[in-house]
Every structure is written in C-alpha cells, then in structure tokens.
Amino acid sequence: MLGAKDLGYYAISVSIAEILLSVPDAVNLPFLPLHLGLNRKDAEDTAPVVIRHVLFIMILICLFTAIIGRYAIWILFGKDFSAAYMPLLWLLPGILSLSIFDLLKVDMYRNNLPGFVSMVSVLTLICNLILNYILIPIYGISGAAISSTVSYSLSTCILLCNFTRIAKFPYRDILVIKISDLVLLWSQFRHGIKKDK
Template sequence: MKSFLLDVYSIGVSKVLMIAFGLTTSIIIARALGPEKNGIIAALLVYPSLFMSIGSLGVRQSTTYFLGKGIFTEEQIKKAITQIWLFTTVLSIGVCFILMRYFSKSGENLWLVILALLPIPFTLFNTYNSGIFLGKNEIGYFNKINWIPTFIVLIITSALVLWLSFGISGYLMALMGGPLFISCILLFKNKFINAFTFKYDWRVIKQMLSLGLIYAFALLVVNLNYKIDVILLDNLSTAFETGIYSKGVSITEYLWQIPMLLSTVVFARSAVSKDDRGFSLKVAQLLRLSFLIIGIASLVLFLLSEFIIVLMFGEAFINSVLVLNTLLPGVVLLTIFKVINMDLSGKGKPWVSLKAMVPALIINIILNIILIPEYGASGAAMASTISYSIAALLFIAFYSKETEIPIVTLISYKRSDFKPIVQLVKKFKS
C-alpha cells in the first residue's frame, strides 16, 4: 500500500498542476470571449475530444496491459504503435472533419475547423506513449505528459487571446502548442524515432487492436455520456446556451480529477496484479474514500457555486450556477464508476462498462431531446445527472458480480479505510 500511496501522491501533484493551469486558461477564455464564443469553442472541440476515444483505438490501455503482463517486449509494442498511429491520425482527422463541417452549427467556419483538428495527431501520439509509461509503472513520466501541455496551453493562450486578441483562433492555436511540444520531446526521449519501420509484425498489431478496439468502444460510449449534451445543445439550442453549459460542466470535470487521480494508478497496478480479488478489495477501499471526498467537495461547491462561478467567469455566466448545481448529484454518484471501472479495464475486461453505460446513454439522449428545447443548458444538466446516476448504480452491481465481492462489502466503511489518508498527511508533514 505504501508504494501505491506514493504513486497516488505523485499523480496528485500532477493533477493539481493540471487543474491550476487548466482552470486559469478556462477563466481567461471565459472573461475574454464571453458565453457565445465559448459555446462555439465547446461545439468545435466536442467531436475531436470525443473521437479521441475511438480514434486512439484503445492503444494506451492495450499497451499498458500487454507490457504490464510481459506478453510483448517494449520494442515490439513501440513499432506496432508507430504504425497504428499513422493510420489512426488520418482516420481521426478525416472523420472529425466530416462531423464538424456537416453536423455542427459551429463548423461553418473552415479556418476554425482546421485549427480544431490540428492537435489530433500530437494528442494521439502522446496518448500512445503514456501507455508505455503506465505499463512500466513509470508514473513520474506519465505525469509530465499530462501537466506540461496544460502549462504550455496557458502560456500561449495568454499571449494570443489576452495580448494579441486573436479570439477563438488564438485559443485553438494554443491547444495545438502543448501536445506538439510534448510529442517532439517524446519522439527522442522515448526513442520512438527508432521505432518507425515498414516491417509489420501483424501478430502484435492484431492482438493490440483486438483488445484495444474493445477499450476504445467502451471509452467511446462512456465519453458519449459526457459529451452528448454539448452535441445536442449545439443542434437544438443556441451557442449562448452551449457556452453556459460548458462552463458549468467544466467545474465538475475538475472535481472528477480526484477519482481520476486514483483511477490511473488503479489501472496500472491492476494490469500487473497477481492477486485480482485482493487488489479489487483495495480498489473498493479507494472507492469509499474518494466517494466521501467528492461528496464533501460537492457540498461545499453547491453552497459556494454562485460565488465561484461569478468570481471565475464573471456575471455573464451566472446561469452556469444552475447547471453546476444540477450536475453535482450525478457527479457524486458517478464517482463509483470512475474509480472501479479502471480495475476491470486493467484486468482486460473493459466491456463490462458497456452493460451500464449503453442504457444510461440511451436515457441521456432521450431526456436531452425532450428537455433541451424548453430548458436549454439546465435541461441538459438534468438529463446528465439522471444518466450518471443510472450508470453508477448499474455498474457497481456488475462490478460486484465480476469480482465476486458483495455490494455491501464494497460500500461499507471501515476504520482501516482512513489509514491511507493518515499516511498521506504524515508524508506531507515530513
């Protein structure tokens, strides 16, 4: 547990930096551009961010699994990754262009569409690289891949949006800068430059994609539950309502960094664990802790929501308060899924999440279509909360069945649950 806590602490520092840089960037574009232009940005970025789920083909997860289990060597995996990356880059850009250009109101501006597409190859490359670091349990390198780009995006956004007043174009250019910088470093740091070859090992590629596609499809359905409201708002409402929603939901995304902090370590450790049930019991302990922490944080956020929204984004986003408050109950419940899903994914069972997420997604779409025309952003928030709650309750039942651990055992607090917090506090003091 000690080494586990060290990894949690390490990723925790990375997450704090990501939240700080990301939140500052979000504040800058909110105050500089206003709700309507923020809505255009949200609509432009929803397809690239969504398609990263299927476009990455689950390569990071399958890389972590095969490398962690020692099924393939690092060199075999690197060569396969470079070949898969070239294909997925072309595929991702092509599909995203069609979706943005012809299925989004914000896709009418070709220049903005092109700018929104440019980060895709570099983001994919970094995603694939991170799977190698997770498979080798090199959490420190994994952290840097995540927080350094957010810092660079903040610097470039400040220069292009605040100083040069490039508006939406400036922010989209900044989004390319961070991934591009890390990609250039990783090309040599991780010796990927030597992995590019025309000699194909179809056995490795086939096995990585056969497992990876399952991860990718599962992740696509999960992310659709998070993004479908923006897609439907873009088509059924106005850019203003989309902008209001995007800022309300952005606060919950930062709140989710707490369970995601645990999930990254859980996935990496689960992939190399020899005692599956014993590890799942540790995951259940982390679930109970994270649920408590998220619950308390959400209560504080609910009580201070108006102050926080206005302080960060300005009076123009006052309607985002209702969005945030409506989303919080669902966010708390979905913490269950966020933490324990990575355990099953690390065990090579990503398909279990589909049993919970597919019904939840269908309900989310139906409710959004009903609620958005009349209630706009707040209607989308209500649909998401109901969907998140259903997904969480279904998934814990399926997780219990897969791990053969009773639900009561999973959710019952014990005095020993709080030892990790005590240990982290002691480490921080020392």
C-alpha cells in the same frame, strides 16, 4: 434547442465539473496498472477500499462546490454568468457517480468484461440522447445537466451491481466510509503536512 448564451453558461458548468473530475482521475491513472497486476483476491479486497476513499473525498468536494459554486462563478466569470450555477448543481450527483465509474470499469476489464463495459457505454449514450430530447425543451440547460447526471448514475449503478455480484461484497462495504478509512486518510494527511515542512 439551446441558444448560444445558454450553451456558454452550460460550458462553464461542464468546465467546473471536469476540474472536479481531475481528483478521481489522479487516483485512476496509477490504480489501473496496479489493479490489473494483482491476483483476484487482492484485487477484490483493494477495489472497495479505493472506491470508498474516492467517494468520500468526492462527496466533500461536491458539497463544498455546491456551497461556494455561485461565488466561484461570480469571481471567475462575473455575475452575468450566474445562470451557470443551477446546471452545475444538477451535474454534481453525476460527477459523484463518474468519480467511481472508472474504478469499477477497471475491475470489469480485469474480469475480461470489456464487452459489458461497451454495452453500458452505448446504453448511457442512448439514455442521454433520449433524456436530452425530453428535458432540454422543458428545462433548458438544467435539463441537459439532469440528463447527464441520470445517464452517468445509471452507468455507474450497472457496473456497481455487476461488481458486487462478482466480488460478493455488500454495497455497504463498497460505498460507506469506515472508521479505519478515516484514520488512514488522517494519517496520510498528517504525513503529507510533515513532509512539506
């Protein structure tokens, strides 16, 4: 369905996306054992805070990538690879969704719902395959990126809905950054700068 050249462009877009996802991965790795070791109330109180922080930071990173992405591709790969920019833009909302997917998945595991996570993963795969079949012939590599973003967003939304149902938190408390969060982030940032001096 896609030629070798198109696959090369798409590979560049995916590579950049994977680099961006290393940021939430750095949070997910230590969060998993910590979260699983907490009692139910502490776990339910901690998860929304971590999700809000990660989501806020990833929104900034994705916006920055959208602005400088074309120039980054030019510098790293040359102007001949400019076609990788548009699928990268389409992947950014999916990256944003994936950035909190693993955090939500950890909470599903903690609530003894691994089967539910597996079901969502299968649904995501089926959705991705169907959308690829429909969109790639029409939109090419951008269609593949749109397919991925829709599939990732669907899986994250399903886990998020289940998380709010179990923890009884409003969506706002999970997704919208608070002033207290910004104060904490700023204090951590300043502490990090002072520590490096």
